[in-house]
Amino acid sequence: VHEILIPGRERVLIGRGLLDATALLGERDRLPGSVAVFTQPGAAPAARSLVRSLRREGAAAELRVLPDGEAAKDLAVAADCYRWLGDLGVGRDGLIVGVGGGSITDVAGFVASTWLRGVEVIHVPTTVLAAVDAAVGGKTGVDLDGKNLVGTFHSPSLVLIDVDIVEAAPPELRREGFAEALKCGLIADGELLRLLETEREAADLEEVVRRAVSVKAAVVTDDFREAGTRQILNYGHTIGHAVEAPGGFRHGPAVAIGMAAAGRVSALVCGFPDEVRQREAIEGLGLPTTAPGVDRAEVHRLIERDKKRRGAEVRMVLLEALGMPRVSTVDRATVDAALTAIGIA
Ligand SMILES: NC(=O)c1ccc[n+]([C@@H]2O[C@H](COP(=O)([O-])OP(=O)(O)OC[C@H]3O[C@@H](n4cnc5c(N)ncnc54)[C@H](O)[C@@H]3O)[C@@H](O)[C@H]2O)c1
Numbered sequence: 001v002h003e004i005l006i007p008g009r010e011r012v013l014i015g016r017g018l019l020d021a022t023a024l025l026g027e028r029d030r031l032p033g034s035v036a037v038f039t040q041p042g043a044a045p046a047a048r049s050l051v052r053s054l055r056r057e058g059a060a061a062e063l064r065v066l067p068d069g070e071a072a073k074d075l076a077v078a079a080d081c082y083r084w085l086g087d088l089g090v091g092r093d094g095l096i097v098g099v100g101g102g103s104i105t106d107v108a109g110f111v112a113s114t115w116l117r118g119v120e121v122i123h124v125p126t127t128v129l130a131a132v133d134a135a136v137g138g139k140t141g142v143d144l145d146g147k148n149l150v151g152t153f154h155s156p157s158l159v160l161i162d163v164d165i166v167e168a169a170p171p172e173l174r175r176e177g178f179a180e181a182l183k184c185g186l187i188a189d190g191e192l193l194r195l196l197e198t199e200r201e202a203a204d205l206e207e208v209v210r211r212a213v214s215v216k217a218a219v220v221t222d223d224f225r226e227a228g229t230r231q232i233l234n235y236g237h238t239i240g241h242a243v244e245a246p247g248g249f250r251h252g253p254a255v256a257i258g259m260a261a262a263g264r265v266s267a268l269v270c271g272f273p274d275e276v277r278q279r280e281a282i283e284g285l286g287l288p289t290t291a292p293g294v295d296r297a298e299v300h301r302l303i304e305r306d307k308k309r310r311g312a313e314v315r316m317v318l319l320e321a322l323g324m325p326r327v328s329t330v331d332r333a334t335v336d337a338a339l340t341a342i343g344i345a
């Protein structure tokens with residue numbers, strides 16, 4: 001079992017065949033008052049077996065299956081969760097556990113951070129994306145008109161990543177998480193980049209997860225509330241988010257396209273020499289680098305909306321070189337050149 005620490009915040013455990021009550025409860029001297037486990041359809045078998053294991057250890061554990069996917073990240077769903085916690089009598093000494101993809105860890109974290117002004121939460125990510133990104137770093141959220149508009153910072157006490165469970169997820173989900181893992185390789189870990197370039201989708205999942213989580217943990221340690229350096233985790237996300245909805249992409253492919261665009265901006269603004277190598281790495285993972293058919297004006301509109309929320313110019317994470325990210329303001333002409341590079345007419 002491999003352990004990664006975010007000092008003063010969370011402990012991440014990565015291994016195989018890991019998920020049971022013992023790993024979850026750790027070395028505490030008494031059981032939590034009650035354990036409320038939230039999950040989603042795709043992760044329900046893993047969550048059920050965890051609940052059985054908790055009960056065998058004498059814990060009062062209950063399970064609730066929330067709507068699948070992004071539909072779980074809704075204030076009405078959160079309100080149902082609060083009522084359920086009330087019915088179960090989950091008090092300040094209770095424990096909330098989120099077993100599932102990023103939708104579940106986001107809503108479980110949000111509910112845990114607000115129920116009775118905050119109770120302990122443990123995340124058990126079951127998708128690659130949740131393992132390398134959503135479950136780590138303490139950001140929670142639900143959607144309101146816009147994605148993640150309502151949320152909190154609330155670190156889990158533990159993130160338990162059972163690679164056997166994550167590995168069982170379908171290939172599209174794996175690819176999606178690999179887009180974020182590749183991002184980590186590009187901004188901070190040359191070994192991870194090489195691993196994904198040479199082994200592609202067959203790369204050892206445990207090592208990919210370990211390396212990507214280490215990158216995220218290191219960045220989050222320096223800047224928990226995203227005032228500065230944490231922004232580098234948004235590499236590929238400015239233009240990525242802007243093509244996501246109009247192109248009907250899932251998040252991973254959208255980030256892949258966004259990284260291709262950011263690669264071009266990086267080449268133009270700060271002489272990034274590895275745009276081609278980066279594009280080949282993305283394509284090697286079966287991820288897209290173009291978004292043909294997406295409307296240029298619509299992409300600009302979405303980038304502008306994002307800019308207004310941040311109250312600044314269009315700022316993007318760029319690469320001066322592999323492993324050397326920096327944040328820069330970018331003008332419209334440069335964004336236009338990048339949109340051309342990703343096939344947006
Ligand atoms: N808080 C953060 O810092 C952060 C970072 C990145 C992403 N996110 C959020 O994460 C969410 C996306 O996460 P996701 O891609 O994991 O999506 P998800 O939670 O919607 O899961 C995707 C699908 O996979 C299924 N599933 C889950 N585990 C499975 C398994 N082991 N086997 C088979 N199917 C399984 C689910 O039932 C669901 O249908 C978004 O809402 C995003 O905003 C949050």
Ligand SMILES: [Zn+2]
Nearest residue numbers: 180237251255
């Ligand atoms: Zn992302």
